[in-house]
Amino acid sequence: MRRVACTLVLPLALLVAGCDGGGKAHDRAAVAPGVLASGQVTHQGAPVEGAFVILASRTTGEAPDLPASGLFTDAGGAFSIHAPGDVYDVVVVHPDGLVGEGTLDLGAGPATLDVVLREAETDASKIGPGALQRLLSLGSLEADPSLLSEED
Amino acid sequence: MDLRLLLAAALALPALAAPAHAQARAGRYDVQGSDAALGAYAGQVELRSTGAGAYDYVRQVTYQQPQGGRALTTVWTGRATEQGQDLRVVVSLKRIGWITRAGALARTAADQAPVAVLGTLRPDAGGGLSGSLTGAGVSATDVLRPAGAVGAAPLFRAERRLEPLHGRPPALLKTALFAVFAGYHGKPEVAPYTRDLRFRDAVHQQLIDRTGFEFLRARPQELLVVDQVVDAISLVEADVRRSAFGLRAHEKAALHGQDVDGPLRDVTGLVAYGARQTPSGVEPVDDMSTCLWSGVYLYSQALRHQVTREAAALRNVEQLAELLCDLVEIDPRPGEFARSLRPIGRAPLGGSWHAGQGRFAHLAWHDNGNNDMVKGLVLGFLGAWDVLPPNHPLRPRIVAAVRDLADHWMGSTAAAGVASGTKRASSGNKLMIGMLAHWITGDRAYQRLWQSTIRKPLAMLELASGGTFSAYGIADWSGTHLGVCSRIALVELGRRLRTPWQPLLDMSLESGWRAVRRYSRCTLPWSAARAGLLGRTGDGAGEATLWGLREFPYPKPQHEVNRRLDPEWVASPYPSLPWKMDWMTNPGRLQGLVSYPTYMSQPSNYVWRSTPLDAGDPATDLARPAPDYLFVYWLARKGGVIAATE
Numbered sequence: 001m002r003r004v005a006c007t008l009v010l011p012l013a014l015l016v017a018g019c020d021g022g023g024k025a026h027d028r029a030a031v032a033p034g035v036l037a038s039g040q041v042t043h044q045g046a047p048v049e050g051a052f053v054i055l056a057s058r059t060t061g062e063a064p065d066l067p068a069s070g071l072f073t074d075a076g077g078a079f080s081i082h083a084p085g086d087v088y089d090v091v092v093v094h095p096d097g098l099v100g101e102g103t104l105d106l107g108a109g110p111a112t113l114d115v116v117l118r119e120a121e122t123d124a125s126k127i128g129p130g131a132l133q134r135l136l137s138l139g140s141l142e143a144d145p146s147l148l149s150e151e152d
Numbered sequence: 153m154d155l156r157l158l159l160a161a162a163l164a165l166p167a168l169a170a171p172a173h174a175q176a177r178a179g180r181y182d183v184q185g186s187d188a189a190l191g192a193y194a195g196q197v198e199l200r201s202t203g204a205g206a207y208d209y210v211r212q213v214t215y216q217q218p219q220g221g222r223a224l225t226t227v228w229t230g231r232a233t234e235q236g237q238d239l240r241v242v243v244s245l246k247r248i249g250w251i252t253r254a255g256a257l258a259r260t261a262a263d264q265a266p267v268a269v270l271g272t273l274r275p276d277a278g279g280g281l282s283g284s285l286t287g288a289g290v291s292a293t294d295v296l297r298p299a300g301a302v303g304a305a306p307l308f309r310a311e312r313r314l315e316p317l318h319g320r321p322p323a324l325l326k327t328a329l330f331a332v333f334a335g336y337h338g339k340p341e342v343a344p345y346t347r348d349l350r351f352r353d354a355v356h357q358q359l360i361d362r363t364g365f366e367f368l369r370a371r372p373q374e375l376l377v378v379d380q381v382v383d384a385i386s387l388v389e390a391d392v393r394r395s396a397f398g399l400r401a402h403e404k405a406a407l408h409g410q411d412v413d414g415p416l417r418d419v420t421g422l423v424a425y426g427a428r429q430t431p432s433g434v435e436p437v438d439d440m441s442t443c444l445w446s447g448v449y450l451y452s453q454a455l456r457h458q459v460t461r462e463a464a465a466l467r468n469v470e471q472l473a474e475l476l477c478d479l480v481e482i483d484p485r486p487g488e489f490a491r492s493l494r495p496i497g498r499a500p501l502g503g504s505w506h507a508g509q510g511r512f513a514h515l516a517w518h519d520n521g522n523n524d525m526v527k528g529l530v531l532g533f534l535g536a537w538d539v540l541p542p543n544h545p546l547r548p549r550i551v552a553a554v555r556d557l558a559d560h561w562m563g564s565t566a567a568a569g570v571a572s573g574t575k576r577a578s579s580g581n582k583l584m585i586g587m588l589a590h591w592i593t594g595d596r597a598y599q600r601l602w603q604s605t606i607r608k609p610l611a612m613l614e615l616a617s618g619g620t621f622s623a624y625g626i627a628d629w630s631g632t633h634l635g636v637c638s639r640i641a642l643v644e645l646g647r648r649l650r651t652p653w654q655p656l657l658d659m660s661l662e663s664g665w666r667a668v669r670r671y672s673r674c675t676l677p678w679s680a681a682r683a684g685l686l687g688r689t690g691d692g693a694g695e696a697t698l699w700g701l702r703e704f705p706y707p708k709p710q711h712e713v714n715r716r717l718d719p720e721w722v723a724s725p726y727p728s729l730p731w732k733m734d735w736m737t738n739p740g741r742l743q744g745l746v747s748y749p750t751y752m753s754q755p756s757n758y759v760w761r762s763t764p765l766d767a768g769d770p771a772t773d774l775a776r777p778a779p780d781y782l783f784v785y786w787l788a789r790k791g792g793v794i795a796a797t798e
């Protein structure tokens with residue numbers, strides 16, 4: 001897998017970091033097993049291990065309360081999650097600067113999603129108006145990127 | 153024999169002998185001689201054949217007369233070619249290194265041309281070669297005596313190369329950036345470089361210069377000048393390189409530690425910005441951001457104590473933890489804290505400086521404990537909680553300070569009317585503070601708060617992507633340090649809380665490291681943290697940490713560095729920190745295309761906050777502390793990345 005120096009998702013993340021998603025902090029009880037969502041994450045045709053799968057509910061704007069271990073892909077690039085029945089925007093991130101996105105509709109039962117990761121730095125259009133922008137639209141953005149230092 | 157045959161044979165002899173003669177001078181020679189300026193010397197010359205009567209030439213000589221109390225060795229590398237029985241030597245010596253002013257001597261544009269040293273060595277009666285080597289201001293007389301064949305490795309090899317810091321920028325992006333910065337390119341200090349192909353390529357690079365490392369490790373008290381004219385400035389540069397490469401990492405840690413615990417600690421006990429020597433003694437200068445540097449230094453001392461059990465390290469932890477508590481307590485507003493302290497009479501109050509009340513009446517405090525400074529509190533309190541004895545009287549104060557932060561930073565905005573930072577509510581801050589509060593208080597309310605924060609999709613995205621960035625030479629350099637402080641705190645706290653989110657916290661450190669690691673002069677803590685905390689020394693993290701420490705000098709040099717005098721330097725097409733939107737008015741935004749090793753710069757009071765692409769700095773009369781070095785050193789020691797003997 002080729003390394004990349006940076007990803008476009010990182011500046012984008014900078015633009016939104018600090019936003020709390022617009023939801024109130026609350027204590028959520030562990031959810032029931034839910035509906036099976038599964039899939040495979042690949043890059044250039046090869047499975048990607050260790051990618052992190054982020055689900056954002058289109059209903060609540062929040063991530064479902066899931067065991068953290070299920071959110072990482074295994075050696076075969078596969079993930080398998082039981083989540084509440086809902087429609088989710090999905091963003092998958094790998095430390096090598098790879099990003100991908102998709103949608104999972106668990107409203108009618110189990111669903112699968114195969115995600116192809118891209119080197120996000122190469123072309124902004126590849127990020128597309130998909131789930132990432134959906135994420136960006138959540139909550140109130142601060143005037144400044146919150147991770148930028150306030151000093152010179 | 154026919155006379156004509158004899159004549160023909162005589163004429164043919166040189167031609168027949170030519171192939172053997174072409175390498176006849178190859179070998180090592182002992183050399184002695186005298187330099188017009190530096191006096192008598194002795195050493196070795198190596199002639200390594202490259203064929204057809206040509207040689208790679210290396211001359212390494214040590215002078216009898218020390219310079220500033222230290223033995224001086226010079227190395228010249230060049231070419232030698234046979235001309236009949238003679239050997240013609242050509243060497244090019246630079247005048248400009250990186251320091252541009254030392255004492256009464258200053259570099260000027262006239263120094264940009266190298267000095268060509270030419271010499272002719274001729275067979276002498278002693279069975280060797282002898283002759284003079286001269287150039288502008290350089291004159292030496294060599295006597296060479298054969299000393300055997302050349303070895304497998306050269307007598308000396310300069311180790312200097314450039315490595316790209318990123319790939320070629322996409323054409324569309326470069327076009328857009330060049331359009332944005334068109335006005336900047338027209339500024340007088342930038343315009344001369346705009347036709348340079350390196351400028352047009354816009355690929356930033358890192359200079360790797362490990363020349364002389366082996367020599368100086370073997371002879372750490374000596375000076376080495378390589379392919380450069382010896383003068384007052386190059387001798388200072390040699391001493392800086394000597395301190396960086398000659399001293400071992402643990403020796404530099406001890407020396408920097410003595411300074412930061414001595415003259416470079418302010419009278420308040422916090423880490424000073426620096427100190428100047430005055431007729432009446434050492435005068436420390438307060439630092440408006442010492443909350444961060446002192447907190448990081450506290451954390452390093454906690455690591456040191458865990459590694460060595462040294463009482464001095466624990467004393468540092470105690471003293472600094474108390475001061476961090478003071479920073480929180482001296483600001484009477486809930487959830488707010490001071491970022492610096494100074495004696496009440498040192499300077500007038502006003503602006504951001506306020507008079508302390510009650511037991512703090514002897515102090516002035518600087519408000520605006522913000523998004524940046526809070527990292528110092530978190531790392532500092534984390535380190536203190538690790539090593540302070542169980543019933544230490546500071547523990548209740550730390551609990552109170554952390555509760556004050558958590559209660560106000562996790563669920564509310566800044567207090568009205570004060571500039572405590574608009575970014576306090578970032579998910580990263582909430583996570584760090586919430587996890588710290590959960591760990592040290594055991595209060596499950598804080599657990600709910602940080603676990604709620606980590607489940608936000610954007611918080612996950614920020615964590616998974618590393619929360620920092622660099623894009624084609626543009627980065628928030630100070631932010632990279634804040635980012636690694638956050639990641640260290642998150643990884644450390646996650647382990648103490650045994651959270652199932654640990655893989656995501658580890659991934660955050662990994663992702664951030666991958667994004668910024670190449671700029672290692674500025675981002676070394678990322679490599680040290682990745683190698684030390686995650687045990688991942690591969691992909692260069694361990695090597696970067698080791699060499700980053702090796703390239704760090706003692707003490708921090710204070711000399712002027714003006715890279716624009718270096719004919720090899722070229723400006724970056726992008727100003728630093730462009731989001732500050734002041735590139736047309738702030739001359740400090742000028743940056744170069746190349747990152748130089750730490751010893752080839754004038755290190756700031758905290759290197760990991762400063763651009764690695766600097767265009768130089770004026771001389772300073774301030775001696776500067778090195779909590780930056782100690783942060784990386786003790787991270788590396790605690791994680792087993794470097795040995796105690798390194």
